[in-house]
Structures are given as structure tokens and as C-alpha cells.
Amino acid sequence: MLLNMSDLILSFTIPIMLALLINEITGTVFKRVNQTLLYLPHFLSWVIIGALAYQLLGLGSGMVNNLIEQLGGNRIPFLQSDLHWLFSYLAIGVWQSMGWGTIIYLAAMSGVNPELYEAATVDGAGRWRKMWHVTLPCIRPTIVVLLIMSLGHVMGGSFERVFALQNMATTEFTTTIPILVFRWGIENGDYSRATALGLFQAVIGLILVLVADRIAKKLGEDGLL
Template sequence: MAGHTGGRLMEQTASARLKSQRKKRFRQNIPLLILFVPIILYFAIFKYAPMLGLVIAFKDYSFRDGILGSPWIGIDNFKLLFDNPMMLEIIRNTLILSLLNIIVGFPFPIMLAILINEVRKAWFKKTVQTLVYLPHFLNWVIIGGIIVTLFAQQAGTINLLLEKLTGSIYPFLYNELSWITIYVGSGIWKSMGWGAIIYLAALSAISPDLYEAASIDGASKWRQMWHITLPGIRSTIVLVFILSMGNLMEVGFDHVYVLQNSAVSSISEVISTWNYKMGLRGNQFSVGAALGLFESLIGLIFVITANRIARRYGESIW
């Protein structure tokens, strides 16, 4: 009996000590929690509060009646969307361009980060980093102007050179295959430098001792990359890949819109551009909200699916 009582006293003492430690830790972290308050407010006001507006996807919305006063029409907006004969083509285009962005573009930041990490001259490394990061800070309107200057059919720099060399020109921006190539290539050029920052941070966490040991054992640079570098950043690669799957249905409006033209509309018309033309310019706000909600739900499904697959290999993010 005495032993049982003593055990309970020890448990109570341990529990009280644990609570005291938690309170102490909380008090120590109060400055950090205060710093975190603006972040919480930002997401609450600009990310979560606007989600309430998704209710118009199930209403016949009008400015006069407002969100609350507009009549409910259930899923009629979704029926209207998928009765549109163009919708399957628009979804197909979105998936094709998104998959090309991910499949073709995903390895480039990884390769760039590994190459930059191998540079030993500090001045050269900083110069290269600055040059490859710079396109990220350019607006798509500027990049679209650069692309038109280079690839325009009549006065484009490349076609002027082709005409001098071969006597003929090529409609780069009016042929579907070349348009897709330019679209994917310009996306890689703009984003790979910024994307490499994440992988460079992950590479800095790999111990140099591993490379020294591998070098002593006679491993080449390729062997070191395959057996040390890539496994060392594998969790980061999986994390970025899972997050990128959430954007599979979101090609991005600016990128497509600045390169779009009627000659390639059969491949360049995607959800975001159609939503802008019909939802905003056509004043079909409820239909646009319905399509945006559909796009977000599909993206959520892709993220969950990718995470479950990664979980089987011990690399999930939740």
C-alpha cells in the first residue's frame, strides 16, 4: 500500500514538473509568438476569409443582390461548365502544360543547385547565382516582350537571322509544337534559379566528411553525386514535388496569357485564361467561382495522392 502511494506521489511530482516546464517554455517563447501574430493575421485575412466567397459558386450571383442576397441554384453552375463542349479541351490543355512544366522543368533547379554547389571560386559562384536568380524578379509582361522580340515572325531576331541564312522564316509563336517549347523553356528559365535556392540550402546540410571519405575511397564526382548528394537532398526533392502537385491544375495566368494568340488557342486556352475571359470580362462570376473551386479540389486530390505515395517510402510531409 505504501509502495502504491509512493508511486502515485512520484507520478504527480513528475506531472507537476512537466507542467512547470511547459509554462516556462511558453513564457520564453512569447516574443516569438508575438512575431508570428502578423503572419497569422495575413493568412486569416487574405487567404482564409476570401474562401467564404466560394459560396457564389452555388448561387446566381449579381452585384445588385450581393453574396448573401443572390439566390441559391445548387450545382447548376457546375452543370453549365461541363455541358460546355470546350471544357474538356481546356482541362486537357491545363493538364498537358502543367505536366510538361513539372516533368521537364522539375530537374533543372536540382541540377543547377548541384552545379553551383560544386563551384569553388566564391566570386564566380556569386556572379552565377545573381545571373540565374535575376529572371525570377522580372514580370511576365517583360518576359513576354523579350520572347516576342526574339521569336516574332516578321521582325523577330531569330527569324531575321534565319532569313539571312536560309532565306525563309518560321512561325515559332504560331505553331503549336514550337509554342509549347517556348512556353516550357521560358518557364524553366524564369524559375529554375529561384527554385535552386531551396536545394542549395539542403546541400549545405550535407557533411563534407562524407565527400572526403568517398574521395579517399576513389569515388568519382558522379559517384559522389549519386550516392551522397542526391540521397542527402531526397526529402527536400520529395517535399517540393508534393507541393508542386498542388499546382497541377493551375498553369498560371500571366505566363500563358502574354504568349497566347488565336493561332494556338487549341493548346493555349487553359482554365485560368478561360476564367478571366468568361468569368471576369464576361461577368459570369458564379461560373468562374465554380471552375476555380473545381480546380482547387483537383489540386487537393493530387497533393493528398502524392503524399500518400511518398509516405510508403517514409518521405511524406504529414
């Protein structure tokens, strides 16, 4: 719950803010280059990302720690300490997913009627007020749908992400439900126990999605169903 709720807050809000900023860029070439660089990490597997993370952030021979030591600082256990691992896990997840989320929101922003911006300009609105009073209300249905879908993963999370970044020094945060299902079912052969845990996770996720959808409809949004 700690990993997934923290990840939901960061990985859900940062793409929205980033999309709003990119949408304000007037240079077409610069805008396209930034979009390409941002969503490229989405196509990397977590095995590759995990290997890169340990090469860059490793305590013994990581490139970042080598640079910190050369600058006169002490090595930081980015992936070898529970608290440091938590922040590294969240930062890597945001880096990997924010580009793809940004593309989705930019696609929604492309459907905003330009006349709304022209009317806001006539009323004396600046860029920030246009974003707050025009852009955000127009993409609100997309935000609500993606939020409802994200709530279904709160009890589960990403098995590949945790598995690629885990190590023996950070078992406090890496013993998640998908990891337990893998250990019980695949490693230990306790299929009934693993199935029960996986079913529990799926049922809770479905309940969260249905409740969130009902709340969204009560608030006047379209929702999923």
C-alpha cells in the first residue's frame, strides 16, 4: 500500500503537470524532441532498467556514487537501504512512466477547442489561468478515467518493477503481494495459497475500481461504465 499509494500520487500528478508545460511550448521541433526523449523509457523492460539502476546507483561501483565520492561526499546507499530504496523506487518509476502518461494527456489537450483559448485571451487571462480554467477542465474526463484505472492496481503494483530492483537488504519494502504470489506459487509450489492471495488482490482491485467509478458518476463525471 505504501509503495502503490506513493507511486499513484507521483506517477499520476507529474505527467499532468509535465503535459501542461509541454503544451505551452511554441517551438515545434523542440517540443517533438522532448516528447520523444520522455516516452522512450516506457519501451524499456524492467530488467534493463533494473540493470541500469544498479550500474548507476550501486553502492560499491555505481557511477553516481563514484562521482559523489570524487566530489568529496560520502557514498549513498540508493538501493541498499530501505528508506533510500523507497525514494529510488519512486523516482525510477516516475522516470519510466511519465513520458507515456504525458503523451496521453497531450492527445487529450489537442482536442481542446482553440476558441476557448481565444475567449480567455480576450478576457485578459494569462497562460497560467488558461491552463487552470481551460485546459484542465477540458481534459478532466481523461484524468478521471486514468485515475479510476490506476486505483485498480493499488493492492497489486508492478511485479516486474519490484523484482528488478529488489535485493536482500531491502526486504521491508519489496515483500509485496505480487512477489509473495511468485514465491509461494512458482518457487515453493504452494499453488492454492498463491491463487488465494492473487484472487484476494484481484477482488480488492475490482472493488476499488467500481467504488471509484460510482463516486465519479456521483460527482457528475462519465466514469468507466
